[in-house]
Amino acid sequence: MSDARTISYREALREAMSEAMEADPRVFIMGEDVGRYGGCYAVTRGMLERFGPERVRDTPLSESGFVGAGIGAALAGTRPIVEVMTVNFSLLALDQIVNNAATLRHMSGGQVSVPLVIRMATGAGKQIAAQHSHSLEVWYAHVPGLKVLAPSTAADALRMIPAALDDPDPTVIFEHVGLYNTEGPAADDAPSVWRAAVRRPGRDVTLVTYGGMLPRTLEAAEALSAVGIAAEVVDLRCLRPLDTETVLASARRTRRLVVVDEGWRTGSLAGEVIAQVSEGAFYELDAAPRRVCTAEVPIPYAQHMEQAALPQVATIVRVAREAVEHG
Amino acid sequence: MRQLTQDHALELLRQMVRIRRFEERAAQLYTQEKIRGFLHLYIGEEAIAVGVMDALNDDDPVFGTYREHGHALVRGVDPGAIMAEMYGKVEGCSRGRGGSMHLFDRSKAFYGGSAIVCGHLPMAVGMALGDKLRGRDRVTACFFGEGAAAEGEFHESLNLAALWGCPVLFCCENNRYAMGTALDRSEAQTDIATKASSYRIPAEKVDGMDVLAVEQAARRAVAAIREGGGPYFLELETYRFRAHSMFDPQLYREKEEVEAWKARDPIDLFSATLRERGWLDDEGMSALEQETEAMIDAAVAFAEAGTWEPVEELARDVYTTVEGE
Numbered sequence: 249m250s251d252a253r254t255i256s257y258r259e260a261l262r263e264a265m266s267e268a269m270e271a272d273p274r275v276f277i278m279g280e281d282v283g284r285y286g287g288c289y290a291v292t293r294g295m296l297e298r299f300g301p302e303r304v305r306d307t308p309l310s311e312s313g314f315v316g317a318g319i320g321a322a323l324a325g326t327r328p329i330v331e332v333m334t335v336n337f338s339l340l341a342l343d344q345i346v347n348n349a350a351t352l353r354h355m356s357g358g359q360v361s362v363p364l365v366i367r368m369a370t371g372a373g374k375q376i377a378a379q380h381s382h383s384l385e386v387w388y389a390h391v392p393g394l395k396v397l398a399p400s401t402a403a404d405a406l407r408m409i410p411a412a413l414d415d416p417d418p419t420v421i422f423e424h425v426g427l428y429n430t431e432g433p434a435a436d437d438a439p440s441v442w443r444a445a446v447r448r449p450g451r452d453v454t455l456v457t458y459g460g461m462l463p464r465t466l467e468a469a470e471a472l473s474a475v476g477i478a479a480e481v482v483d484l485r486c487l488r489p490l491d492t493e494t495v496l497a498s499a500r501r502t503r504r505l506v507v508v509d510e511g512w513r514t515g516s517l518a519g520e521v522i523a524q525v526s527e528g529a530f531y532e533l534d535a536a537p538r539r540v541c542t543a544e545v546p547i548p549y550a551q552h553m554e555q556a557a558l559p560q561v562a563t564i565v566r567v568a569r570e571a572v573e574h575g
Numbered sequence: 576m577r578q579l580t581q582d583h584a585l586e587l588l589r590q591m592v593r594i595r596r597f598e599e600r601a602a603q604l605y606t607q608e609k610i611r612g613f614l615h616l617y618i619g620e621e622a623i624a625v626g627v628m629d630a631l632n633d634d635d636p637v638f639g640t641y642r643e644h645g646h647a648l649v650r651g652v653d654p655g656a657i658m659a660e661m662y663g664k665v666e667g668c669s670r671g672r673g674g675s676m677h678l679f680d681r682s683k684a685f686y687g688g689s690a691i692v693c694g695h696l697p698m699a700v701g702m703a704l705g706d707k708l709r710g711r712d713r714v715t716a717c718f719f720g721e722g723a724a725a726e727g728e729f730h731e732s733l734n735l736a737a738l739w740g741c742p743v744l745f746c747c748e749n750n751r752y753a754m755g756t757a758l759d760r761s762e763a764q765t766d767i768a769t770k771a772s773s774y775r776i777p778a779e780k781v782d783g784m785d786v787l788a789v790e791q792a793a794r795r796a797v798a799a800i801r802e803g804g805g806p807y808f809l810e811l812e813t814y815r816f817r818a819h820s821m822f823d824p825q826l827y828r829e830k831e832e833v834e835a836w837k838a839r840d841p842i843d844l845f846s847a848t849l850r851e852r853g854w855l856d857d858e859g860m861s862a863l864e865q866e867t868e869a870m871i872d873a874a875v876a877f878a879e880a881g882t883w884e885p886v887e888e889l890a891r892d893v894y895t896t897v898e899g900e
Contacts, residue, residue: 316694316698353895
């Protein structure tokens with residue numbers, strides 16, 4: 249790729265959606281406050297003026313209604329992008345996503361596809377407490393029929409929107425609230441968006457992560473290098489289907505695995521990654537796999553308490569050192 | 576109002592009889608364990624599917640509930656494919672994946688068979704929104720029971736359809752019981768049409784046992800939708816003669832009530848009208864029954880001769896494409 253620009257994660261999402269809408273009249277966006285307000289996280293700012301209210305459609309506070317309408321509109325041959333303010337609010341639309349979007353193709357014997365893109369914010373760190381801050385990616389990654397993407401960089405944001413729109417199946421995109429203001433190169437050499445990417449090579453331990461945990465996992469890898477440990481950082485990027493191959497290849501090289509996951513520990517994606525590596529490379533590991541997850545509490549408001557609940561760089565460093573130094 | 580012709584009247588009767596006899600056979604096959612899972616019979620409510628479908632164009636999308644055999648038959652889904660679906664055979668209209676509750680036929684714009692009460696209303700609104708955005712002149716018909724009115728998605732969907740002017744024909748089949756819960760035990764406001772009116776949707780109550788009344792109301796509604804673009808709501812008052820499903824001892828209603836409604840059997844009522852007009856006699860009725868029985872025999876034979884989907888295909892069609900390819 250030749251795009252040498254630096255761009256913010258938020259701008260990348262907006263640019264990718266705008267380009268898709270320019271290129272394909274079937275694409276439209278709808279969600280709460282995506283139009284006149286400009287988007288809860290300002291992702292769609294300016295798009296109403298550019299594309300008009302039919303294609304940048306404000307919805308009432310009816311998550312189940314407008315997500316289901318997105319499914320119907322996809323069946324009618326349009327390419328809807330439905331924005332749900334946060335993953336916590338998306339629970340009001342779980343019926344539509346799990347019982348309809350994910351089932352229709354299989355249940356109809358392959359007659360209908362649901363080319364729907366659902367974007368939602370996820371994650372903590374903004375002191376907005378227990379009904380706006382959770383990381384429930386694994387709930388969606390659990391469901392056959394859905395595809396789940398978690399862009400962790402601006403370049404991924406730029407590529408994942410068109411990839412999801414091109415895909416004939418329902419795709420959920422998780423945008424971490426801590427990433428919207430981050431900036432990065434508009435292009436990189438990462439593989440297909442449906443594959444994991446090695447973000448930093450290393451030989452001593454594999455750190456697997458995704459989404460909003462990537463920056464601090466890279467920070468931890470840097471700190472580990474200062475004490476002579478070369479950590480390899482693997483970014484999952486696509487949470488369903490999981491790119492087990494890339495993760496396994498890395499774990500086999502380093503022989504040690506630590507998974508960093510903002511989700512709660514019990515039933516986490518981290519648990520799934522560890523299970524898959526254990527199934528595929530158990531006897532090639534030199535240490536028990538470990539995970540760094542969010543404490544099993546509703547995310548609190550007070551900053552020191554919120555941070556105490558979340559995976560921190562120091563914790564990642566400590567757990568990675570345990571894996572390397574104690575096996 | 577369109578002048579009723581003998582041919583058209585006999586066709587309406589024929590459609591109702593086809594549904595009735597098809598479902599009676601399905602019930603027998605259920606007791607023989609040819610059909611398993613859930614089986615929800617539409618018997619008593621046939622005038623609604625027949626009357627409404629008659630007012631639609633062939634390409635108008637239809638969304639139904641888990642009590643949708645009748646709608647599928649009237650829409651023209653092949654009876655053999657429906658029966659094979661209930662048998663779970665790969666020749667079924669959903670490859671045996673859906674069964675009785677999930678009949679699909681995209682070639683007939685028949686989008687299922689949905690078994691989460693009210694879960695298909697938002698999709699119907701979206702289908703109509705998609706048509707509107709694409710400039711397609713279609714009306715999406717959405718059938719559901721009165722139990723759906725208790726769900727939040729009912730209110731969200733009506734509001735969205737009215738707010739955005741989506742061409743949806745909402746057909747509430749008010750059979751008075753949500754499984755075993757009577758309407759007045761579940762709703763503070765039992766007048767469903769009034770709920771629709773409160774969203775500024777034109778709404779009518781219709782005698783759902785009178786196929787002509789249903790057809791006329793549906794024609795009015797469809798014409799209004801095609802003219803104005805916005806939704807229309809029909810509350811079709813009816814009654815389920817059989818149990819909710821095959822596992823229902825019907826402790827929640829009196830036999831006298833069932834008998835009173837059976838006195839208004841839509842097929843009996845309409846046949847009597849046709850006989851009065853001199854359009855139907857015993858011979859005509861007997862020919863209709865024979866033709867229907869032959870159709871059902873053929874459907875059963877098709878299902879019996881059907882094959883099972885190879886288990887190797889279990890994961891086929893979870894996705895349309897393999898990711899990244």
